[in-house]
Amino acid sequence: MKISTGPRLGLYLLLTPLLLTLALLILFPHLEMLNISLRERISYGVYKFSLTNYGEFFTEPLYWITFVRTAWMSILTTVITLLIAFPVAWYIAKVARGKTKGMLFLACLIPFWVSELVRTYGWMILLRETGVVSNFLQWLGLVDGPVEMLYNDVTVMVGLVYTSMLFMVVPLITTLDGLDDSMVEAAYDLGGNGWNALWEVIVPYAMPGIVSGCIVVFMLTLGNYLTPTLLGGKDSLWFTEQIFTQFITRFNWEQGAAFGVLLLILSSLIVWLGLKLSGQSFRDTMSR
Amino acid sequence: MSSEIDLRATNLCKNFDNFEAVKDVNFSIPRGSFFSILGPSGCGKTTLLRMLAGFLEPTSGEIEIKGRSMLGIPPNKRPVNMVFQHLALFPMMTVAENIAYGLKRRKMKKPEITKRVESALERIGLPDVGNRSISQLSGGQKQRIAIARCLVLEPDVLLLDEPLGALDLKLREHMKIELKKLQQAFDTTFIYITHDQSEAMVMSDTVAVMNEGRFEQVGAPQDLYYHPQTPFVAGFVGESNRFSGSVVNREGETVEVITESGQRFVAREKFDKKLNSEEQVDLFVRPEMIHLSYEKGDKSDNNLSGQVENILFDGGNSRLLIREQVTGAELQVVLPQTQAFSRVKGGDELHLCWNAEQSHVYRSGLAS
Numbered sequence: 001m002k003i004s005t006g007p008r009l010g011l012y013l014l015l016t017p018l019l020l021t022l023a024l025l026i027l028f029p030h031l032e033m034l035n036i037s038l039r040e041r042i043s044y045g046v047y048k049f050s051l052t053n054y055g056e057f058f059t060e061p062l063y064w065i066t067f068v069r070t071a072w073m074s075i076l077t078t079v080i081t082l083l084i085a086f087p088v089a090w091y092i093a094k095v096a097r098g099k100t101k102g103m104l105f106l107a108c109l110i111p112f113w114v115s116e117l118v119r120t121y122g123w124m125i126l127l128r129e130t131g132v133v134s135n136f137l138q139w140l141g142l143v144d145g146p147v148e149m150l151y152n153d154v155t156v157m158v159g160l161v162y163t164s165m166l167f168m169v170v171p172l173i174t175t176l177d178g179l180d181d182s183m184v185e186a187a188y189d190l191g192g193n194g195w196n197a198l199w200e201v202i203v204p205y206a207m208p209g210i211v212s213g214c215i216v217v218f219m220l221t222l223g224n225y226l227t228p229t230l231l232g233g234k235d236s237l238w239f240t241e242q243i244f245t246q247f248i249t250r251f252n253w254e255q256g257a258a259f260g261v262l263l264l265i266l267s268s269l270i271v272w273l274g275l276k277l278s279g280q281s282f283r284d285t286m287s288r
Numbered sequence: 289m290s291s292e293i294d295l296r297a298t299n300l301c302k303n304f305d306n307f308e309a310v311k312d313v314n315f316s317i318p319r320g321s322f323f324s325i326l327g328p329s330g331c332g333k334t335t336l337l338r339m340l341a342g343f344l345e346p347t348s349g350e351i352e353i354k355g356r357s358m359l360g361i362p363p364n365k366r367p368v369n370m371v372f373q374h375l376a377l378f379p380m381m382t383v384a385e386n387i388a389y390g391l392k393r394r395k396m397k398k399p400e401i402t403k404r405v406e407s408a409l410e411r412i413g414l415p416d417v418g419n420r421s422i423s424q425l426s427g428g429q430k431q432r433i434a435i436a437r438c439l440v441l442e443p444d445v446l447l448l449d450e451p452l453g454a455l456d457l458k459l460r461e462h463m464k465i466e467l468k469k470l471q472q473a474f475d476t477t478f479i480y481i482t483h484d485q486s487e488a489m490v491m492s493d494t495v496a497v498m499n500e501g502r503f504e505q506v507g508a509p510q511d512l513y514y515h516p517q518t519p520f521v522a523g524f525v526g527e528s529n530r531f532s533g534s535v536v537n538r539e540g541e542t543v544e545v546i547t548e549s550g551q552r553f554v555a556r557e558k559f560d561k562k563l564n565s566e567e568q569v570d571l572f573v574r575p576e577m578i579h580l581s582y583e584k585g586d587k588s589d590n591n592l593s594g595q596v597e598n599i600l601f602d603g604g605n606s607r608l609l610i611r612e613q614v615t616g617a618e619l620q621v622v623l624p625q626t627q628a629f630s631r632v633k634g635g636d637e638l639h640l641c642w643n644a645e646q647s648h649v650y651r652s653g654l655a656s
Contacts, residue, residue: 182373190390205379
């Protein structure tokens with residue numbers, strides 16, 4: 001008996017830190033969030049079960065419009081990031097050799113040595129009314145007065161794509177590295193053109209990398225707070241801002257918790273849908 | 289086999305910067321034959337094959353397939369297909385999709401594609417694997433699928449880039465025969481490159497031995513083995529004992545050579561004629577051409593005695609390492625698996641002999 005329980009006890013002991021982390025930092029807060037979101041404060045310290053907080057979300061247009069807008073812009077950011085990152089990853093994985101390869105990869109990594117806050121302020125220095133780009137355009141004589149390039153959707157998008165780049169490039173490089181060059185040659189040799197090689201061979205081969213990159217970028221973008229707030233200003237209407245407002249400004253934890261739960265459902269739903277559409281399983285994607 | 293020429297290369301050259309990878313290669317391959325290019329790694333054979341496939345443009349020279357020039361024609365427009373060294377099967381497609389890939393590119397109708405894929409699978413003897421994924425196949429099955437993927441397109445020429453290299457010995461032996469059968473069944477011209485002489489000899493109608501970008505000799509496997517024209521071919525095809533020495537005497541076509549270690553051998557001139565006295569030569573004797581005996585004989589042109597230094601046991605391919613008594617030079621001799629030699633052991637004294645025409649002698653310094 002001792003022999004058979006011995007290793008099992010050891011396994012549990014080894015698993016304890018992991019299980020504790022999962023339970024205390026992820027499972028417990030989310031359950032508590034769900035709990036808070038499902039109650040209504042009647043008077044001081046007295047609560048009852050209610051769905052009012054969720055009802056509020058659907059009846060107040062500002063809330064669900066922000067919600068849909070956030071989801072839509074996150075999807076768009078993911079797609080744009082993919083379109084830019086794919087050629088970059090292809091170049092680093094397949095074209096560049098030796099030292100250049102390492103240098104280029106490092107170049108992708110370097111911006112992430114400073115915090116996201118600092119990077120976003122960097123964008124503000126460039127794009128604000130009295131910023132570098134505005135001054136340069138005036139100096140060239142292309143515009144008459146100062147141009148404000150902050151606080152619009154395009155700028156928010158640029159910021160989000162910039163922030164997400166690395167998280168798309170890394171999984172793509174990893175999968176494309178494994179693609180045997182002769183497979184691309186075979187695609188040509190058997191009568192295909194460049195288009196066939198890309199869509200029949202390269203993209204299907206890179207699919208696990210594409211999907212895992214997209215999931216990470218989408219989640220990060222959806223949950224981003226800094227970039228939309230700083231680059232989009234007051235009108236950026238990002239759903240995380242709504243959550244922040246409910247929790248901090250209005251001190252309405254019940255409403256904020258309901259929004260948090262909704263955001264979790266939304267991201268899970270879209271990721272699930274993306275996996276279904278691309279025909280990938282979550283396990284395969286994550287094991288890459 | 290008709291005498292029609294499927295592929296012809298004339299004065300083919302390829303330079304990379306200052307390095308000449310392929311130097312002035314000429315050959316023509318009749319329809320339906322199995323042509324091998326045999327050479328050590330780095331001899332330019334892969335470069336040559338990639339030029340035929342269209343992945344590289346020759347620096348100069350001409351490639352014609354069925355009389356049509358292939359210069360400037362991209363790989364997807366050439367009537368040649370290639371089986372890659374690591375096969376390059378598409379792992380995200382099923383077996384049937386892999387074979388259908390090329391047919392789809394020709395805008396063939398779906399029912400027709402299905403029919404052809406089925407018949408191709410049938411012909412390679414794997415009729416039920418169509419729905420499997422590539423990772424579920426064994427090494428030998430993958431080989432056959434890779435070949436079927438090309439042959440279903442009915443190319444004029446099939447190029448094979450050492451596809452058996454990754455297989456284990458038993459399977460490789462089996463696939464050699466399999467490939468030869470496939471080639472005969474499909475009646476397609478095969479060009480096979482390899483560094484393994486046994487693969488080249490077993491399968492081919494014609495073998496070209498390539499060294500440092502040039503064809504040293506082109507001929508039937510028997511020719512290369514019995515009548516090597518250059519010292520490189522003599523050394524590369526089959527095993528050989530090699531001696532360097534100089535000519536001391538000649539009588540008609542028979543020359544007497546004294547080696548660096550002082551052995552005297554008699555050999556007959558074959559390709560390098562009129563070897564003069566004092567001329568430096570290389571002399572080759574195959575281990576399987578040397579006759580072994582316990583008793584001393586003097587009927588042959590070359591007679592030696594020596595002691596067994598080592599037995600290199602390798603089943604039917606076993607050798608004896610024999611140290612010659614007088615000069616102390618080493619020779620490899622095939623150990624016959626007959627009763628007489630079953631009890632040979634280290635230190636035994638044996639007598640070796642062979643005739644003048646069983647060795648090859650070349651002027652040295654022409655090629656390495």
